[in-house]
Amino acid sequence: MTLTADETADYRCIAGMIIPASEKYAVPGADDDLIFADIIKSIGRDEADVKTALAKARSLAGGPLSALDAASRDSVADRLRAEGGNPVAILTRIVLLCYYRDDRVMISLGLEPRPPFPKGHVLEQGDWSLLDPVKARKPFWRQVP
Amino acid sequence: MLDKVDVLIIGSGASGAAVAWSLAETKMRIVCLEQGDWVKPTDYPTNGRDWEARQFSDFHPSPNRRARPSDYPVNDDNSPIKVLNFNAVGGSTILYAAHYPRLHPSDFKVKTLDGVADDWPIDYATLDPFFAENDRMMGVSGLAGDPAYPAKQPPMPPLGLGKSGTRFAKALNTLGWHWWPSDTTLTTTEYEGRAPCINLGHCTFGCAQGAKASTDITYWPQALRAGVELRTKCRVSRIETGPDGMATGVTYFDQDGVEQFQPAEMVILAANGIGTARLLLNSASERFPTGLANSSDQVGRNFMFHPYASIYGYVDEPLDGNRASPLCLWSHEHYETDLSRGFVRGYSYQLGRGVGAITEAITSTAAGRLPWGTDHHDTYRGLLNRRIVIAAICEDLPEAHNRITLDPVLKDSHGIPAPKVDYTMSENSHRMLDHAIARAKDILAAAGASNIGVDRPILFGGWHLLGTARMGDDPTRSVVNGWGRTHDVKNLFIVDGSLFTTSGGVNPTSTIQAIALYIADQIKQRLATLFD
Numbered sequence: 001m002t003l004t005a006d007e008t009a010d011y012r013c014i015a016g017m018i019i020p021a022s023e024k025y026a027v028p029g030a031d032d033d034l035i036f037a038d039i040i041k042s043i044g045r046d047e048a049d050v051k052t053a054l055a056k057a058r059s060l061a062g063g064p065l066s067a068l069d070a071a072s073r074d075s076v077a078d079r080l081r082a083e084g085g086n087p088v089a090i091l092t093r094i095v096l097l098c099y100y101r102d103d104r105v106m107i108s109l110g111l112e113p114r115p116p117f118p119k120g121h122v123l124e125q126g127d128w129s130l131l132d133p134v135k136a137r138k139p140f141w142r143q144v145p
Numbered sequence: 146m147l148d149k150v151d152v153l154i155i156g157s158g159a160s161g162a163a164v165a166w167s168l169a170e171t172k173m174r175i176v177c178l179e180q181g182d183w184v185k186p187t188d189y190p191t192n193g194r195d196w197e198a199r200q201f202s203d204f205h206p207s208p209n210r211r212a213r214p215s216d217y218p219v220n221d222d223n224s225p226i227k228v229l230n231f232n233a234v235g236g237s238t239i240l241y242a243a244h245y246p247r248l249h250p251s252d253f254k255v256k257t258l259d260g261v262a263d264d265w266p267i268d269y270a271t272l273d274p275f276f277a278e279n280d281r282m283m284g285v286s287g288l289a290g291d292p293a294y295p296a297k298q299p300p301m302p303p304l305g306l307g308k309s310g311t312r313f314a315k316a317l318n319t320l321g322w323h324w325w326p327s328d329t330t331l332t333t334t335e336y337e338g339r340a341p342c343i344n345l346g347h348c349t350f351g352c353a354q355g356a357k358a359s360t361d362i363t364y365w366p367q368a369l370r371a372g373v374e375l376r377t378k379c380r381v382s383r384i385e386t387g388p389d390g391m392a393t394g395v396t397y398f399d400q401d402g403v404e405q406f407q408p409a410e411m412v413i414l415a416a417n418g419i420g421t422a423r424l425l426l427n428s429a430s431e432r433f434p435t436g437l438a439n440s441s442d443q444v445g446r447n448f449m450f451h452p453y454a455s456i457y458g459y460v461d462e463p464l465d466g467n468r469a470s471p472l473c474l475w476s477h478e479h480y481e482t483d484l485s486r487g488f489v490r491g492y493s494y495q496l497g498r499g500v501g502a503i504t505e506a507i508t509s510t511a512a513g514r515l516p517w518g519t520d521h522h523d524t525y526r527g528l529l530n531r532r533i534v535i536a537a538i539c540e541d542l543p544e545a546h547n548r549i550t551l552d553p554v555l556k557d558s559h560g561i562p563a564p565k566v567d568y569t570m571s572e573n574s575h576r577m578l579d580h581a582i583a584r585a586k587d588i589l590a591a592a593g594a595s596n597i598g599v600d601r602p603i604l605f606g607g608w609h610l611l612g613t614a615r616m617g618d619d620p621t622r623s624v625v626n627g628w629g630r631t632h633d634v635k636n637l638f639i640v641d642g643s644l645f646t647t648s649g650g651v652n653p654t655s656t657i658q659a660i661a662l663y664i665a666d667q668i669k670q671r672l673a674t675l676f677d
Contacts, residue, residue, distance in 0.1 A: 022522045045202060045212075077517055089511060096506040097198045109529060111502060116191040117353035120343030121468035126306025130314040134324060137292045142251040142481045144258065144268065 003040070003047075006064060007054045012036050013065040014057060015095045017077050027108045030099045038098040046090050053087035056080060146406055150174045153395055153409035155381050155424065157181075158236015159654050160640040160661035161415030162360030162368065163279065167665035169371035171672070176407065177373060178397055180380040181215035181233035183361060189351035196347055197503040204350045206240055207605060208232065215378070217557035217564075219419065224568040226450050226607045228419060234377060235361035237417065238654065241608065242349045243357045244472050244495055245285055245328040246651035247276055247659070250295065251481060252540075255647050259482050259489050262542050265646040266618045266627030267663070269295065275662040279655065280328075282367075283358040284336045287328035293477035301333045304342070308464040309498040309533060310473040316591035322478040324496065328655070329472050330358035337363075346467040347501070376400075382561045384412055384428040384437055384637065391676070392437075392637045398559045411636045411668075411675070415661070418448065418610030418643040422549040423564040425614065438614070438631035443624050445550055445613050447543035448566065449648040452574045453606040456585035457534040458594025459527070466530035467501040479584060480650055488576040490540040492650045494585065497534040505529055512598055533594050536603075537581035539574055540650035543612050570602065578602065609653050614643040628671075629664035635676045640664050 003011065016031030028035060043050050060076045060083075061068055068076065080088055099105060103113040112119075151173035154161050165177050190196040190204055201210075206229035208216035215232040231240035250269035255262050273295070280299060287299030303326035306314060310326075317324040331342045331352075342356040355362055369375060378400035385406070387393045394408035414421045422445040428437035436444050474496040482489055500508065505528055509515035515524050552565040570578075578601055589597060617623025620632035625644050631637045640661040642653055649656070668675060 018517045019521050020519060022519075025522050025526075027522070042198065074518070081517070092510055093201065093507050096510060097201070097503045100502045100506050101194055101197070106502070109502065109526070113194075115193050115196050116345035116347055117189075118343075120345050120354070123305045123307045123344045123465065123469040126308075126311045126314075128306070130306070130311065130318060131288075131325070133318055133321075134292065135290060137323065139292045139295075140323070140481070141249055141293055141295060142258065144250045144254045 003043070003051070003054070006058075007051065008040065010054050010057055010065045011039070011050070011091070013073070014077070014091070015039060017073060018092060018095050019099050025108050027105050028102070030095050035098055035102050038102070039094055042094055042098055046094060049087040049090040050094070053084055053091040056084050056088070146408065149394070149408040149410065150176045151410045152176070152413060153178070153407055153411070154413045154415055155395065156236060156415035156417070156420065156641065157234045157360065157365065157375060158415065158417065159238050159360060160657050161236070162364035163282070163658045163661040164413055164415060164640050164665045165373045166282070166364040166368040166371070167662050168668065169368050169373050171669060172372070175373045177375045178379040178381055178395070178407070179234055179375060179377050182377045183234045184239055184351065186353050186355055189353040191345045191347050191353045197501045200350055204240065206231070206608070214558065217561070218555055220552045220555050220563060220565040221607070224566045224607070225570060225604070226452065226568065226602050227605050228566060228607045228610065229605060230417060230419070230610070233361070234365060234375065235359040237608070238359040239351055239361070240349060241654060242472060242652070243330040243470070244652045245283075245330050245655045246475060246493065247294065247297070248649035248651060248653070248656045249480060252647060252649040255490065261489055262647045263617060263622070266616055272656070272659045272663055275659040275666070276655065278662055279658045283330045283363050283658070284332055284339060285328050286331055286333040288326050291325040293323055293325065293480065299328055301336060303327070304329060304331060304333060304470055304472060307469050307473065307498065310496070312460065312464065312533060312592045313474055313496045313588070316588050317476060319591045320587060322476060324474045324476045327472050327475045327495070329470070331470055331472065332356045342470065344469040346469055348470050348472070380557070380559055380561070381424060382427065382559065384424060386430060386432060386437065386634065390432060390634060392634055402559070411638065413638045413640055415641045417641050418613045419549055419564050419566070421639060421641055421643040422613035423551065426551050427562060433633070438624055438633045438637060440633050441621050441624060443615060443622065446545045446548045447612040447615055448547045448549055448568060449541040449543055449609070449612040449645065450568065450607045451541055451609045451648060451650070452539045452570055452578055453603040454537045454578050454582050454599060454601040455534060455603055456537065456582055456589065456597070456599050457532055458589040458597045459531045460533055460592065460594050461531070463530040464499055464533060466499040469498055471497045473498055479581070486580050488573050488580065490542065490573075490577070490650065492537050492539040492577055492581045494581070495536040495538060497536060499530055499532045499534065502529060505532065514596070514598070533589065533592060535585040535588060537578065537585055538650055538652065539577045539581060541574055541648045542571060543615070543647060544571060549613050609642065609648070611642045611645040611648050611653060614639050615646050616644040617646060628667035629660070638664060638668070
């Protein structure tokens with residue numbers, strides 16, 4: 001089972017509604033070619049829920065989302081979030097998890113576009129003298145008979 | 146038929162590995178059957194760019210969502226908290242946070258001290274040397290001198306405070322409340338061949354660096370070198386018994402799906418609070434019609450999670466985010482009973498750092514904090530790495546109606562009936578959560594956090610599976626005695642969290658493993674009369 005052309009078009013439209021491009025931050029929207037390709041590739045085990053969510057969207061729109069003007073699409077989006085339940089949450093989750101691993105987006109956020117391993121990160125020790133007042137406390141674990 | 150072994154262990158996780166290692170010195174023939182497989186360090190999510198995404202798929206903590214071939218389904222529809230586990234060599238130590246507190250001395254005497262539930266037949270002092278031995282084997286980082294506990298000496302220094310810990314420390318000092326660097330099983334130095342933590346930040350889902358202790362890299366290499374045999378991808382369906390009521394061995398499906406019978410002198414269950422109860426119930430026979438070792442009708446009952454709440458807020462500067470272990474500090478300020486709070490027993494706090502970029506986006510969208518549309522970008526940038534998180538872990542008292550049974554319909558891939566969970570939170574737990582959330586908000590306010598969010602109970606928070614084959618001296622009210630032997634079957638032992646008489650208010654893995662080592666020690670001391 002894969003998304004139909006209509007479902008794919010609607011999903012792309014919704015992705016762009018969730019995260020539109022931003023000139024201010026110079027980042028693409030989630031309907032960007034690369035990001036949306038990642039979204040489609042990542043549906044995997046969630047395909048049934050995604051299809052359910054897209055069917056709900058099309059039902060609310062009365063047809064293809066892309067045929068609506070911006071105000072009507074926003075209205076559909078509001079209702080979709082309010083009425084779509086878990087399938088819409090899953091559809092949204094896939095958009096977010098693909099968007100926020102895109103190199104351009106990560107760099108714009110000051111994040112390094114890499115996996116955690118093997119470089120890792122540096123954690124500062126901090127000021128351990130903060131612990132002095134706690135060290136000064138008497139043991140307060142409860143004695144047992 | 147396979148050759149008879151001296152000891153047959155079911156499960157290779159926290160407790161199964163510990164008991165296997167400890168018994169290896171006896172030179173008995175020991176076989177462990179594990180339904181999962183080895184996990185290679187290169188398999189862990191932090192190796193790839195999809196590291197955060199995989200917590201929603203093949204590394205999801207729920208076996209129902211993860212649905213690997215090694216997993217069995219769990220019907221947890223009738224529970225506000227979902228069951229989490231991992232099935233592999235190392236069990237759920239593969240997929241745990243590595244937070245490693247011990248139960249407190251008072252946890253073992255709740256009836257005596259507070260008039261609730263039952264006292265354990267063992268106590269903290271008895272377990273103390275086994276806690277220490279287990280700390281050495283797993284490799285614990287922490288700091289001696291915590292006034293919330295009797296003296297102990299973690300073998301490695303604690304994780305750094307970082308920006309998040311510093312915020313919490315100052316806030317708790319302002320309130321005059323206890324805090325201490327958490328005991329963890331993360332290496333902070335080179336330790337027994339393990340490299341030190343390099344702050345991959347995604348510890349729960351497996352450590353590619355090998356800095357997080359899981360029993361596949363701690364106990365198992367030593368147990369295997371000592372001669373223990375570990376068979377992977379082998380799922381036990383039944384414990385068999387003979388005419389004398391003694392266990393004769395187990396029936397299991399091997400890695401090719403072929404049913405085998407493995408005879409054994411002694412069977413040790415180490416399959417966690419759900420897997421063990423499931424197996425005992427699935428082992429019903431003419432002699433044991435309600436399930437094996439269940440003359441007390443306590444198998445599967447008294448099931449305990451730890452009801453968790455997550456309380457979090459956002460501060461005005463970037464903190465550690467996910468660029469270090471989520472573990473940081475604990476507070477046991479409200480651990481011991483104070484009836485003026487409106488509940489009996491208590492809770493601990495796990496003071497964390499933050500979450501990853503994707504997790505922040507997903508959870509904040511779900512919470513209605515992060516909008517769709519043009520405001521998305523500005524809002525998100527005000528959230529990323531500014532989250533400061535407290536987890537409240539509440540003691541869950543045993544109640545007979547909270548139980549594991551066999552689902553009449555659901556089965557695993559081998560056709561073995563799956564477990565069904567019926568669980569409700571008690572009024573005491575609700576009041577405890579209320580208190581824990583209110584006081585956590587005090588901490589967040591003192592830390593300068595705003596935009597507060599609360600998840601209660603945490604839906605996917607059922608890590609700790611306890612109490613379904615509880616320990617006790619009275620065979621009519623418990624399943625195992627004070628050294629882990631079932632009252633009904635004298636060559637059947639249980640060493641996992643199912644034997645917890647009460648839950649305490651902390652993560653249980655350290656205590657589970659200490660008890661497993663204690664029971665192994667008792668077995669070794671009693672070998673000549675073990676089945677009398």
